[in-house]
Amino acid sequence: MSMKPLEFDRRYGELDQVISAYCGMPADDEPDAPSEALQAYLRYTWHTRPWALATAEQQIREYARNPPGRLRLNLGEFYPIPDVGLPESAIQGWLFVIADHLKRSIEQGEVPLASTPRTHWEWHARFPELGQFLGGWFSQDMPDEFPDHDAAVNDYVVTSAPQLVARLTGELHELLALTLEESEYALALAELGMEVDPPQPYFPSGWLTHLTDGLGGFKADYGPGPASG
Known part of the structure; x- marks a missing residue:
């Protein structure tokens, strides 16, 4: 049974915003270097709704800790991660890397400088x-x-x-x-x-x-x- 919109937003709404930033962009985040897509998300979100960053970190980390099985995905009970060009075995580790970058940005107050949008997602978000x-x-x-x-x-x-x-x-x-x-x-x-x-x-x-x-x-x-x- 598919989730109701309110339940989806509570559990995956901001996770979906982060993943959307990767549309057409490589998911090449490294522990010491966020991808261009994640930088775009951070830049836009810090300057428009910074409170959403903590929600994103929590939702992504929780999803990575409890990845859904195929049955629950087919039933619509979990958010299906779109194809980001990574093998399925690498998705969990990639999500933890993203969550760590978000946590570091929040805790250390690493606010990106405002600049011209650099990705397709960022142009449309802004x-x-x-x-x-x-x-x-x-x-x-x-x-x-x-x-x-x-x-x-x-x-x-x-x-x-x-x-x-x-x-x-x-x-x-x-x-x-x-x-x-x-x-x-x-x-x-x-x-x-x-x-x-x-x-x-x-x-x-x-x-x-x-x-x-x-x-x-x-x-x-x-x-x-x-x-x-």
Whole structure:
């Protein structure tokens, strides 16, 4: 019998967050060197919700101490570790290494410096609404769905809650504040799901600035106000 969502989150919620950071990344953690994937998780989590680190350490260590058998996995009673490129016999030791890194980071206060995201997971963790916007409205199908980039932006604005538009605007400001090279902005757009080029004559940073300015002037239509008496 599969676990209820509340039970899953209590037992494996943060473990799942850590493992998700390894998507497309090597699980090459060593006792004296965390992997790039784990560094990304630490960097993001320390600066957004540091209290979750202790939960992650506890859940990972408990899972490693009591690895599930195939029957209980098939019944949905345990979290199935996705394929991270390691043989099954190495998973338990790898989890203990991760837990030790988390414990050391917490106990020694090893807070990673804030920096530009370095992995696909970190880009989306840090800029979730921008990822939704670019991946949803600027996929390779965008030229078939909209006459131009501005039409796609307008469709996002009129179909999205004002709070999400405001969140997107804030994330765009944060991305521009990184003051990246033009090639790095192009990489950021690709990592966040954009599959078409910015419109002419804009380079990536110029289009992001244009987009930010346009969204900054957006005013939600809440309909007519109450009638005056």
